Structures are given as structure tokens and as C-alpha cells.
Amino acid sequence: MKKLLTILSAVGISATSASVVVSCSTKDGKGYQNIKSIESELSALVLTKTDKAWTIEDLQKEVDLKYGASELKVESITVDSTNDKKANIKISAVGKKFKGSVTIEHNFEAGASNSIDISTLSFNDNLYMEAEDLADLDKVLTAIQENSTSTESSNIDWTKLKIEAKEDGLYLVPNIDQTYSGSRKLNVQEKLKLSQLELQANVGFVTSNNYAIILDAFLEANKTKISELGISAKTNYYVAVDANGKATITGNKNSKMVSSVDTLELTYEVQDKRVNLDEIEGLVNKVVLVQEPTTSTTAIRDAFFAANETTLKAIDGLSEIKSSSDLFIKNSNWNKAEKTVIIEAKNTSTILKSTNGIKVTYSVDSPSNILDLSNSESGINFDIRPANGMNTFPTKDSKNGKKRPNKWSSPLEEFYKLNESKFKKFDIKNASDLQTEINPSSAKYSDNSTIENAPKEDDWICLTAKSDSTKIRGTFFIQYRIN
Numbered sequence: 001m002k003k004l005l006t007i008l009s010a011v012g013i014s015a016t017s018a019s020v021v022v023s024c025s026t027k028d029g030k031g032y033q034n035i036k037s038i039e040s041e042l043s044a045l046v047l048t049k050t051d052k053a054w055t056i057e058d059l060q061k062e063v064d065l066k067y068g069a070s071e072l073k074v075e076s077i078t079v080d081s082t083n084d085k086k087a088n089i090k091i092s093a094v095g096k097k098f099k100g101s102v103t104i105e106h107n108f109e110a111g112a113s114n115s116i117d118i119s120t121l122s123f124n125d126n127l128y129m130e131a132e133d134l135a136d137l138d139k140v141l142t143a144i145q146e147n148s149t150s151t152e153s154s155n156i157d158w159t160k161l162k163i164e165a166k167e168d169g170l171y172l173v174p175n176i177d178q179t180y181s182g183s184r185k186l187n188v189q190e191k192l193k194l195s196q197l198e199l200q201a202n203v204g205f206v207t208s209n210n211y212a213i214i215l216d217a218f219l220e221a222n223k224t225k226i227s228e229l230g231i232s233a234k235t236n237y238y239v240a241v242d243a244n245g246k247a248t249i250t251g252n253k254n255s256k257m258v259s260s261v262d263t264l265e266l267t268y269e270v271q272d273k274r275v276n277l278d279e280i281e282g283l284v285n286k287v288v289l290v291q292e293p294t295t296s297t298t299a300i301r302d303a304f305f306a307a308n309e310t311t312l313k314a315i316d317g318l319s320e321i322k323s324s325s326d327l328f329i330k331n332s333n334w335n336k337a338e339k340t341v342i343i344e345a346k347n348t349s350t351i352l353k354s355t356n357g358i359k360v361t362y363s364v365d366s367p368s369n370i371l372d373l374s375n376s377e378s379g380i381n382f383d384i385r386p387a388n389g390m391n392t393f394p395t396k397d398s399k400n401g402k403k404r405p406n407k408w409s410s411p412l413e414e415f416y417k418l419n420e421s422k423f424k425k426f427d428i429k430n431a432s433d434l435q436t437e438i439n440p441s442s443a444k445y446s447d448n449s450t451i452e453n454a455p456k457e458d459d460w461i462c463l464t465a466k467s468d469s470t471k472i473r474g475t476f477f478i479q480y481r482i483n
Helices: 002-019 035-046 056-067 108-114 137-147 211-221 223-229 298-313 409-418 420-424 431-436
Strands: 072-079 086-093 101-107 127-129 161-166 169-174 188-190 202-206 237-241 247-251 264-270 286-289 327-335 340-345 358-364 395-397 403-405 459-464 475-480
Touching (some): 035 056, 127 137, 137 161, 137 169, 137 188, 202 211, 211 237, 211 247, 211 264, 286 298, 298 327, 298 340, 298 358, 409 475
Parallel strands (some): 127 188, 286 358
Antiparallel strands (some): 072 086, 161 169, 247 264, 340 358, 395 403, 459 475
16 A cells, blocks of 8 residues: 555656646746636636635645645635625745736535535446556546446546546546536555565475466465455466476456566475375275256265265375365266266365276165155145235345345245244254255246246245255245235
């Protein structure tokens, strides 16, 4: 932030200088500029206050910020004796740049009723820019305009606004026009430079010179710091590795927060300590599932890991393995007809690798006490619509203008209450228990989904049980009624 303020300070000097450059005809033989040549600018500055008269002290601060200290003096502010919403302001040249004096009329009642207060405008100024672009105030204005997509922003006349640099930052102010008044401090910041963030450049061991693996190691070594800064996404970075194995990392040119103008050199040691999954002896390659997998192989992968966890943890280098996240199944290697998959090591794993993978066969043996919610004969009531009126759980607007539940758990709670006695027979003791058995990413709503066998009337939510649930299975619809 200190660096940004330094840049802004420099920008402020530049902007101030630019604001007083006029043709030679406005200067006298001694190089003084007639104050009349900046009368319109002074008038615009005065009109930024629309609700009341200026005090000499407040206006003097603004004049000093714009033209430099001890150059212009606010001599007097006289409120009109016949109209207390109008004042005459006398400003005189007292420094080395200007000569003369000028009287500015300040009609703050008219300004309040006819101008648009900049502080009330809706636009998105939450953005980062390269330092050199921040120094170009026109670029800053263009960037804010392009970064704003709301309907209200599109109605802003950006040609009548400008960016002004002050000691404490950048401000959006009127551009010598009475259409707008007031000002707003902007939240525009300099992009983060990797070389200045005190990040760990030595990323330790990597399995190869592959840029993706080196990037993963860099992110892992700095995960706490970059998470705090909000720059954890891989898309923020660009890694290059030359023929000699020298790796450098910069900000991706498309990153919204990380600068691409500096480079951080990474150091590491290539040492492939990964265990080859294919060569591990004694692994179980037949597993039993409680449900037939239809769209995901996660349950197969998890079952394989559970069957072999003890064997894997006993191997030197795999003692810390905690889940199946280091394993991977390609959909192309999933044969549903033969109930087989090829389990491989994930290419980003730092502890496992594989050459061909392991062929695993699975079977399905559903417990007799599992509740099939896709079966209409299950005795479950899926209709939570009140006899009269609407369901009262919180809702939100969807993209097509219709409403849907604010949370998919809301209709599920009412669904549980309606069938509580039935669910308790399957050891589902409350709505929270039921929620843990549901795949959260399966939720689909009637407002924007078309699903075969869906209810034809009112509204519904479609949910699917987790593939590894031992209490429920199947896909089902809950009917509700909302405005």
C-alpha cells in the first residue's frame, strides 16, 4: 500500500502540472498565468459541494490539493443577502504560477437539485492495475468503465467524469461539468508483485521438470500466504522451465490481481520418490458397492482405497496417505457392462505414480435395510405442498426470474418431517442425518431443469442419494409450492 501511495503521489504531481498547462498567450512576459484561464476549473471544483456553502478552510484545502500550496488563496466567501443558497467566492493568486483574482458564483441549491452526486453512482472500482497503468489517469477511468457491467453503470456519462490524484489516493470527480457533483475515493490498487510478497522461492522436491508439477509445489509451499492474499488459483500464475531446468514464475497476464511485469526464480530438486502403484503387491482388486454407480466412479475409488488402506500405509513413503484423493479413474477406462475400472495414480500426486494402472472389478450388494427413494412403492410421501397456500421456507430469484428455495436443505427438512417415522426405521434420526446422505451437487430445480418423469405441476427439487450411502439410494423429486 505504501508503494501505491508513492505512485499516486507521483501521479498527483503529474496531474497537477497537466491541469495548468495552457497556450503561451495566457502568460505574461514574466511567465505568470492569468487566473482567468482556469476559471472554469475553479468553478467545477466549487460545484462539487452541492448541499451547503463552502467554508474558507475546506475550500482552501481542495484548492491546495489541485494547484499546490501557497499558489491560490480563498480570500472570502460571501453569501448572497437576497438568496441564502447562493454565495460569491473570491480567489486570488499569491504564488509563482498565477496572477490576478477571480470571483466564482456558487449556487449550491441549484447544484443539489440538478446534479448527480458521484458518491451515489453504482460502478465496480474494485480492481488491480499494473503500476504504469495506474499512473495514466485516463487508463484508470477506462478500466473502471470496462470493469462495471451493471445497468446503472451503463447510464453513467463517463465523458463528464475524470480521475484526480490526491495525497490519500485516486478520486472520481466531475470533469468541468455541472452534470455531476461531489467525489468518490476509488478502490483501485496496484497489482501484487511476486518478488515483493516474501514468498517461498525454494519449493523443495518435485518429481520432474514439468511446469505444472513445479507450479503445484510452489502453491503448496506458499499456500498459507497466497490464501490470505486471495491469489490461490493456478490461473494467476505462469511458470516457464528452460532447457537447463531453470524455472521462473510470473503473474499470468490475464490475472486480475498478480502483476506480470516481474519474475521470481524458483529453486527445487528433482527427486521422484513416488511409489509405483502398479508394483505394490497384495492389493485387493475386487470391491463391493452398496449402490450401482451411474455417473461417478468416486464410490469405486473409495471402496478400493478402503479395501487397501492398511496395505498402502504399511509401505515406506505412503504412511501419511489419508484418502483416495491420490487415486484417479478415467471415464474412458470405466466399463459399466463388465463392471470394471482402471485405477491409476493421479498425475499431481506427490507420493504415488502408475504406469498402466490396476484393473478393478466391482459388484453391487445392497443391504436389505436400505431405503430406495426412487421407488414409488416405498411408502414415502414426496409432496410437501400445504393444503392451502404456499410453502414458507426462504426463497431467492433464479436467472429466469422465477423463485426457488434459498437452500436445497429447506424443502428437505419439510420432507423429513412429513416422513419422520418412516426415516427413523432406517436409522435416519433427523433432517441433518438425511442431508448427509444426499449428494449436494445433485440438486436440480423445476425453474430451469427438464428431467424425465418429473412432476408436471407446481414446483419441485430433484435430489440423488450419495453413491456410498448405506441408508438411502436413488433419485427422487420433492414437490413444493412457492410464489
